[in-house]
Amino acid sequence: MTKMKILLVDDDEDDREFFAEALVGVKLNTELKQLNNGKSCLDYLMQQIENLPNLIFLDLNMPIMNGFECLTEIRKQQHLKELPIAIYSTSSSDKDIEQTFLKGANIYIKKPSSFEDLKKSLTQVIKMNWAYHMDDFKKENFLLRI
Amino acid sequence: MPDRIELRNRISELEFSNLFREKILDCSNNVIAYLEPHFNDTGDIEDFIIKYVNNRIEEITHLKINEMIGLRWLDYDPQVIDNGVFDMAKKCFSTGETTNYTAKFDFEGLVVWFGGRLVKLENGVVNFLKDITKEKQYERQLQIQNKLLLDAEYVANIGSFRWNLKKGTLSLSDNVYKLLGYTRASDFEPTFEAILSFVHEKDIAWVRQVINDSKSKKERIDITFKVVTTTGEVKYVNTIGEYYLSDNGWHVVGVFKDVTKQIEQESILQAKNAELKKSNADLEAFNRIASHDLQEPLRKIQMFLSRLYDEEKESLGPKSKNYLDKVISSTERMRNLISNLLSYSRIEDVEDKHIKVDLNEILTDVLEDLGERICETKAKIKADKLPEINGVQFQMEQLFLNLIGNSLKYIAGDTVPVVHIKHSKTRVDAIHPISNLPDGKYHKLEFIDNGIGFDDQYGERIFGIFQRLHGKNEYSGTGLGLAICKKIVEAHNGAILGTSKINEGAVFTVYLPSLSK
Numbered sequence: 069m070t071k072m073k074i075l076l077v078d079d080d081e082d083d084r085e086f087f088a089e090a091l092v093g094v095k096l097n098t099e100l101k102q103l104n105n106g107k108s109c110l111d112y113l114m115q116q117i118e119n120l121p122n123l124i125f126l127d128l129n130m131p132i133m134n135g136f137e138c139l140t141e142i143r144k145q146q147h148l149k150e151l152p153i154a155i156y157s158t159s160s161s162d163k164d165i166e167q168t169f170l171k172g173a174n175i176y177i178k179k180p181s182s183f184e185d186l187k188k189s190l191t192q193v194i195k196m197n198w199a200y201h202m203d204d205f206k207k208e209n210f211l212l213r214i
Numbered sequence: 215m216p217d218r219i220e221l222r223n224r225i226s227e228l229e230f231s232n233l234f235r236e237k238i239l240d241c242s243n244n245v246i247a248y249l250e251p252h253f254n255d256t257g258d259i260e261d262f263i264i265k266y267v268n269n270r271i272e273e274i275t276h277l278k279i280n281e282m283i284g285l286r287w288l289d290y291d292p293q294v295i296d297n298g299v300f301d302m303a304k305k306c307f308s309t310g311e312t313t314n315y316t317a318k319f320d321f322e323g324l325v326v327w328f329g330g331r332l333v334k335l336e337n338g339v340v341n342f343l344k345d346i347t348k349e350k351q352y353e354r355q356l357q358i359q360n361k362l363l364l365d366a367e368y369v370a371n372i373g374s375f376r377w378n379l380k381k382g383t384l385s386l387s388d389n390v391y392k393l394l395g396y397t398r399a400s401d402f403e404p405t406f407e408a409i410l411s412f413v414h415e416k417d418i419a420w421v422r423q424v425i426n427d428s429k430s431k432k433e434r435i436d437i438t439f440k441v442v443t444t445t446g447e448v449k450y451v452n453t454i455g456e457y458y459l460s461d462n463g464w465h466v467v468g469v470f471k472d473v474t475k476q477i478e479q480e481s482i483l484q485a486k487n488a489e490l491k492k493s494n495a496d497l498e499a500f501n502r503i504a505s506h507d508l509q510e511p512l513r514k515i516q517m518f519l520s521r522l523y524d525e526e527k528e529s530l531g532p533k534s535k536n537y538l539d540k541v542i543s544s545t546e547r548m549r550n551l552i553s554n555l556l557s558y559s560r561i562e563d564v565e566d567k568h569i570k571v572d573l574n575e576i577l578t579d580v581l582e583d584l585g586e587r588i589c590e591t592k593a594k595i596k597a598d599k600l601p602e603i604n605g606v607q608f609q610m611e612q613l614f615l616n617l618i619g620n621s622l623k624y625i626a627g628d629t630v631p632v633v634h635i636k637h638s639k640t641r642v643d644a645i646h647p648i649s650n651l652p653d654g655k656y657h658k659l660e661f662i663d664n665g666i667g668f669d670d671q672y673g674e675r676i677f678g679i680f681q682r683l684h685g686k687n688e689y690s691g692t693g694l695g696l697a698i699c700k701k702i703v704e705a706h707n708g709a710i711l712g713t714s715k716i717n718e719g720a721v722f723t724v725y726l727p728s729l730s731k
Contacts, residue, residue, distance in 0.1 A: 082514055082517075082518075083514075086517055086521075158509055158510050158513060160509075160553070160556070161501075162560075179513060180513075180517075181512075181513045181516035181517060181520075181549060182516060182517065182520040183517060183520045183521055183524060184520065186517075
């Protein structure tokens with residue numbers, strides 16, 4: 069079974085570390101690439117026509133290009149329209165959450181405050197993403213808020 | 215006997231002439247009376263004898279001519295002394311001068327105004343009387359209306375004007391002079407240019423332009439501009455003028471209104487609005503800070519704590535483990551506090567998201583969320599069938615969660631919590647007088663528990679922000695739960711009340727507007 073390629077875009081080094089550790093902890097056959105702002109994410113995706121990640125975790129509050137802008141730019145690209153994107157942010161504002169879904173995000177995860185919760189969330193999202201890639205359900209139903 | 219025939223003819227001629235004269239006199243629209251003076255012993259006029267009155271008097275009054283002819287005037291109608299007509303008649307006879315007068319008569323309750331003319335004729339005086347009662351009534355009405363108009367102008371701070379475009383004349387009501395700072399109307403010759411000279415220099419050009427344009431198009435004028443009064447005071451004046459065409463050409467009739475106070479209040483209101491907008495923006499900024507910047511480091515602390523706990527729980531001594539537990543519970547408390555503060559400040563943000571909400575479903579969801587706590591305490595919760603209301607779903611969930619959560623939390627020792635949620639319908643007049651609810655039907659939801667209750671004197675204080683009746687170590691909480699409830703209920707146009715006695719449970723009553731009117 070091929071490894072699920074996950075891209076994490078977050079400027080916070082600690083959060084990237086928690087994420088990476090939790091991902092190892094859940095043992096779900098994944099490989100992780102980390103970037104620290106929206107601009108570098110977009111540049112990376114434009115070069116990876118053939119070798120796109122299977123799932124992106126995108127922080128909102130980032131320097132240079134924030135998550136909202138990055139999400140908008142990604143969805144403008146024909147080859148990135150179907151790429152599953154999970155927003156991964158501290159904000160619990162309904163306005164922010166609604167905005168990201170309107171802009172084409174599939175999942176919204178409020179960053180958890182315990183390591184166990186983070187592992188649970190990752191497990192849930194990754195399993196769902198496998199199901200999506202296996203064509204178990206349609207894209208328009210691929211929406212989740214944690 | 216030609217003489218006899220002639221005499222008879224003469225008499226008949228005379229009779230005809232008398233008849234003719236009387237007919238002529240009776241045809242007059244005016245009362246005509248002939249009075250002859252009656253002298254006393256010293257030769258002064260004591261009275262007049264009524265010698266003749268035409269029948270017009272019978273049409274105007276109830277008087278009968280045959281009851282007055284030959285009578286003394288003063289005996290017959292003493293009021294001519296009071297209204298001065300008797301003295302005028304005396305004077306007219308003595309001097310021979312013709313006299314005009316206006317006098318009021320009262321004939322047994324019938325008030326008649328006469329415009330009279332006294333003329334000396336041979337040995338007597340002729341009194342011509344024209345009935346001007348109607349004219350007098352119209353004049354009186356006009357006076358009253360003018361007075362009312364002036365009073366209204368005075369009360370409303372309005373002055374009126376009438377501008378004759380052909381002649382260029384301008385007539386102004388007293389209030390216009392007052393508005394411009396004059397104490398007397400005579401101090402100022404009203405012309406269009408004179409009025410314009412009061413207009414503030416910043417406004418004069420466009421005011422002149424607007425009036426000239428309206429003059430050529432005959433379009434209504436409605437402008438507000440500044441004037442500088444004679445005392446140097448700057449006032450805002452609103453002028454409205456309508457054009458109309460009369461026999462004398464075009465006129466403009468309209469009003470000047472002092473709107474200084476309104477304009478000043480408007481500008482104060484605008485300034486306050488700007489202030490409000492700024493403070494709303496500040497509040498939003500604060501919300502952002504609270505939602506992200508405060509939560510962010512706290513979440514990190516909690517994350518590191520959870521890592522630390524996982525890694526070190528085996529190796530820590532009992533004292534250090536106790537410290538770590540306290541740090542963990544304190545950070546958890548802070549997270550609750552921030553999230554409660556946020557929900558408190560966001561309650562009014564969602565006003566336009568009201569939908570039909572079934573409170574039975576809300577209760578089911580909330581009981582599920584509280585499942586663990588209900589199991590632990592073996593709490594019994596019963597509820598009537600609840601209504602549907604118009605509201606914000608998650609806020610209703612929070613309301614039920616906070617109220618039922620409190621009933622499960624504030625419990626004495628090992629008592630098994632019992633919560634009863636009752637529903638009934640009520641009208642606004644049956645609701646406690648502290649509420650200022652609009653008229654209509656309301657749902658009354660009572661959350662009744664058997665908990666520790668509270669002293670009724672704190673019935674209002676418990677809904678205040680950060681109000682706690684117990685120490686944090688006795689019962690956990692942020693002091694925001696009931697404040698959030700109150701704000702949610704009020705955002706739904708309802709009211710909430712708490713009543714209780716210590717150790718006898720509490721009743722929280724929520725009123726929400728009914729969907730059916």
